[in-house]
Amino acid sequence: MALGTRIVWFRRDLRLDDHPALRAATDGGGPVVPLFVLDPRLVGAGTMSPARLSYLADALHDLDAGLRARGGRLVVRRGDPREVVPAVAAEVGATAVSLSRDVTPFAQGRDAAVRDRLEAAGVAVDAHPGILIRDPGTVTSADGSTYRVYSPFRRAWARLPLEPAAPAPGSVAVPAAVPSEDLPTVASLGAAGRVPSGTIRGGETAAQARLTRFLDEAAHRYHDQRDLLGEPGTSRLSADLHYGTVSPRAAYLRLDQDLPGHESFAGELIWRDFYGHVLARWPGIRDTEFNPELRDLPWRGEGPEFDAWREGRTGYPIIDAAQRQLRQEGWMHNRARMVSASFLCKDLLVDWRLGQDHFLRHLVDGDVASNNGGWQWAAGTGTDAQPYFRIFNPVTQGEKFDPQGRYVRHYVPELAAVPDRWLHHPWDMPAAVAREAGVTIGEDYPAPIVDHAEARRAALAFFRRE
DNA sequence: TTTTGAGTTGTTCGA
DNA sequence: GTCGAACAACTCAAA
Numbered sequence: 001m002a003l004g005t006r007i008v009w010f011r012r013d014l015r016l017d018d019h020p021a022l023r024a025a026t027d028g029g030g031p032v033v034p035l036f037v038l039d040p041r042l043v044g045a046g047t048m049s050p051a052r053l054s055y056l057a058d059a060l061h062d063l064d065a066g067l068r069a070r071g072g073r074l075v076v077r078r079g080d081p082r083e084v085v086p087a088v089a090a091e092v093g094a095t096a097v098s099l100s101r102d103v104t105p106f107a108q109g110r111d112a113a114v115r116d117r118l119e120a121a122g123v124a125v126d127a128h129p130g131i132l133i134r135d136p137g138t139v140t141s142a143d144g145s146t147y148r149v150y151s152p153f154r155r156a157w158a159r160l161p162l163e164p165a166a167p168a169p170g171s172v173a174v175p176a177a178v179p180s181e182d183l184p185t186v187a188s189l190g191a192a193g194r195v196p197s198g199t200i201r202g203g204e205t206a207a208q209a210r211l212t213r214f215l216d217e218a219a220h221r222y223h224d225q226r227d228l229l230g231e232p233g234t235s236r237l238s239a240d241l242h243y244g245t246v247s248p249r250a251a252y253l254r255l256d257q258d259l260p261g262h263e264s265f266a267g268e269l270i271w272r273d274f275y276g277h278v279l280a281r282w283p284g285i286r287d288t289e290f291n292p293e294l295r296d297l298p299w300r301g302e303g304p305e306f307d308a309w310r311e312g313r314t315g316y317p318i319i320d321a322a323q324r325q326l327r328q329e330g331w332m333h334n335r336a337r338m339v340s341a342s343f344l345c346k347d348l349l350v351d352w353r354l355g356q357d358h359f360l361r362h363l364v365d366g367d368v369a370s371n372n373g374g375w376q377w378a379a380g381t382g383t384d385a386q387p388y389f390r391i392f393n394p395v396t397q398g399e400k401f402d403p404q405g406r407y408v409r410h411y412v413p414e415l416a417a418v419p420d421r422w423l424h425h426p427w428d429m430p431a432a433v434a435r436e437a438g439v440t441i442g443e444d445y446p447a448p449i450v451d452h453a454e455a456r457r458a459a460l461a462f463f464r465r466e
Numbered sequence: 467t468t469t470t471g472a473g474t475t476g477t478t479c480g481a
Numbered sequence: 482g483t484c485g486a487a488c489a490a491c492t493c494a495a496a
Contacts, residue, residue, distance in 0.1 A: 141493090141494065141495085142494080142495070143494095145494095147493085147494085148492080148493065148494095149472090149473065149492085149493055149494075150473085150474070151472075151473065151474085151494095152472090152473095152493075152494055152495080227475080267474085271474085334475090335475080338475065342476095377474085377475090384473075384474080384493095386474080386475080386476080387473095387476085387488080387489080387490095388488090388489085389476085389477080389487095389488045389489080390475090390476045390477075390488090391476075391477070392475095392476070392477085393476080393477060393478090396476085396477075397476090456477085456478095460488090
């Protein structure tokens, strides 16, 4: 009996290792079509930053190379997946399409539409985990509801059994006759010459190397160092996890839970699952406050405050360093994200949705669920949000997490010669020190656009609706 | 149904 | 400089 052809529709699971949907397709031994669809709604210079397009191009080339090493190749098509996936299925005579379940409102709507059309044409769709460690709906409280608080979620998460990781298939038999467009490049995606110089290399090969290096060299001190802005103490795996070039499950299973650093990192992976569960359950929170009490706050919209923030000229060195890092690398240190988000929401009272969209577009790891969870936490509007009175002080945070000023001096070079003592509040420098450092506040570097103490009082009143 | 303990990431003030 | 309390009460989850 001839085996039916199966399509594996890759989206943000761009790897061969520990890929349940891929294994479901290859394990039968029949013909397989590994498909990636360039959806102009997502993959365009208008919606994705050059850093993200660069990572995606790298990842697709690496995936193709991995498939070729196994006797296959990647088939790329351009267009709306609602048209393209059923068309390819008809073209190759597919009996089934395998995919990894996604959690965003956009992906869920798209996948439901594609599923309807495929099933109407007699093509089965099987959805697998792979984007999260545990898919939405699998971690619930006793009455079956979705957790709104992280700690009980994590306890329930940890009680469930975990399947072992599945190795990459040994061979992938792709029919020779299936045509493919050329693999996209940075140039073909319209981002030539605009990719930030510090953008990381994408793809499973680079991602696996980063994971191994992190586990060997940094994970044991992750707990103590991940908040230090000037140290390489974080995993740098966020983009790899977002594009699925690292399997979160495989990464989790490589951790040694007895080491505090590993345990902290496991917690971050579980946060990722938590926010995935929350968004899948309450898709409306992508654009609306999770907390209904806080849905009509009079946030500021676009304007000079937002512009100063995103352009890195607020006059607060830690904030400006963070925003400039984002522009230069398409990435920002996690602690800097928190401080920066707090500043936009609490000091400038600018709508968290503007910050969310800005991060989503520019972060190479921009992930709807995690990004939304982080922003709603910072704004105080989300699940398990920080208390309204917790307002980060940008000077204190700088002194605490960038004590030697390595981070600020790197990204805000005009302050490089300012002594540690004044670096995080340069407006307080005595004139002689400023002269020595070659900085005139208000000329070489902006004066602070708000007074933090005043802004803090204003934020408290804002949340009290005074 | 009721009760109870707990809740990512902080700051400021006053002793 | 260090330390504890206050900052509000509320919701969530589980017993």
